[in-house]
Amino acid sequence: MIQSIPFLKKTWTVAQVVKINDSIDKIRHIWLRTHKPLKFKPGQNISLFLPISENDPERYRTYSIANTPNKEGLLEVCISYVEGGKASDYLFNKIEVGSELKIRGPQGKFTLPKKINNDLVFICMGSAVAPARSMIQYIFEQDIPRKKVHLIFGARSRNGLLCADEFTSLAIQHGEFKYSFTFSRETNALSATKRKYVHDIYQDEYKNPRKDVTFYVSGRPSMIEETVENLMQLGYSSKQIKYDMNN
Numbered sequence: 001m002i003q004s005i006p007f008l009k010k011t012w013t014v015a016q017v018v019k020i021n022d023s024i025d026k027i028r029h030i031w032l033r034t035h036k037p038l039k040f041k042p043g044q045n046i047s048l049f050l051p052i053s054e055n056d057p058e059r060y061r062t063y064s065i066a067n068t069p070n071k072e073g074l075l076e077v078c079i080s081y082v083e084g085g086k087a088s089d090y091l092f093n094k095i096e097v098g099s100e101l102k103i104r105g106p107q108g109k110f111t112l113p114k115k116i117n118n119d120l121v122f123i124c125m126g127s128a129v130a131p132a133r134s135m136i137q138y139i140f141e142q143d144i145p146r147k148k149v150h151l152i153f154g155a156r157s158r159n160g161l162l163c164a165d166e167f168t169s170l171a172i173q174h175g176e177f178k179y180s181f182t183f184s185r186e187t188n189a190l191s192a193t194k195r196k197y198v199h200d201i202y203q204d205e206y207k208n209p210r211k212d213v214t215f216y217v218s219g220r221p222s223m224i225e226e227t228v229e230n231l232m233q234l235g236y237s238s239k240q241i242k243y244d245m246n247n
């Protein structure tokens with residue numbers, strides 16, 4: 001069954017929750033299926049229209065699509081639980097397999113170039129790895145001609161390493177894929193490396209600016225602002241930096 005709900009002149013479609021997996025540290029993966037498969041580009045996002053407010057404009061939230069385009073028409077989103085968050089409460093406590101959600105999209109320009117001429121460096125934290133995961137998986141699944149691909153992922157602790165097995169196995173299979181991660185709140189062995197934050201990694205490994213690298217940054221506004229500022233201070237141009245703000 002498919003329905004369209006006019007709101008803000010956009011079309012909303014009904015999607016069914018087909019699978020839920022609570023993977024790690026307050027992160028929930030939800031798989032949705034629409035009646036007619038939604039075509040999307042890796043890196044794009046969808047909006048969910050949720051019964052969390054009396055006021056229509058306050059009822060929608062945006063989530064990046066975390067998987068790659070697939071024949072089954074499945075859309076995977078990774079939701080970080082925000083304490084006191086209305087959508088968080090709804091998506092963690094009120095839905096189950098079989099629930100229906102109204103969705104809109106896909107939308108967003110945080111996507112791969114038509115032709116990959118540069119090294120790609122993805123810098124992200126927490127569930128904001130979702131669009132990076134979609135793009136990285138797509139590159140290797142489709143064997144897209146590419147240069148080097150580097151994922152720099154930040155979590156508070158080992159428990160927050162989202163999709164770690166998947167990225168580790170990709171790095172083992174493909175020499176041109178590098179997976180780096182940091183823990184901001186872990187001590188012991190890792191503190192010895194002095195690389196606690198994502199910033200420590202790219203400021204070290206990309207300290208000599210080059211024209212053949214493009215950065216994809218996704219996360220909370222403060223993390224994006226800091227990263228963009230740091231990269232520009234290192235000498236990279238704004239054209240080399242794409243970002244997706246999760247606010």
Ligand SMILES: Cc1cc2nc3c(=O)[nH]c(=O)nc-3n(C[C@H](O)[C@H](O)[C@H](O)COP(=O)(O)OP(=O)(O)OC[C@H]3O[C@@H](n4cnc5c(N)ncnc54)[C@H](O)[C@@H]3O)c2cc1C
Nearest residue numbers: 061062063064078079080082085086087088127130246247
């Ligand atoms: C392009 C885009 C892509 C996004 N992709 C994702 C995604 O893939 N996964 C995902 O989990 N979220 C994503 N978001 C964020 C998501 O849309 C919601 O904002 C988030 O789920 C919080 O909604 P909420 O209703 O639970 O919290 P709200 O009820 O909106 O907020 C509750 C309180 O928490 C604060 N708050 C909101 N978000 C956060 C946060 N992340 N950390 C700390 N405090 C916060 C608010 O300022 C407010 O004070 C994305 C946002 C955008 C714009």
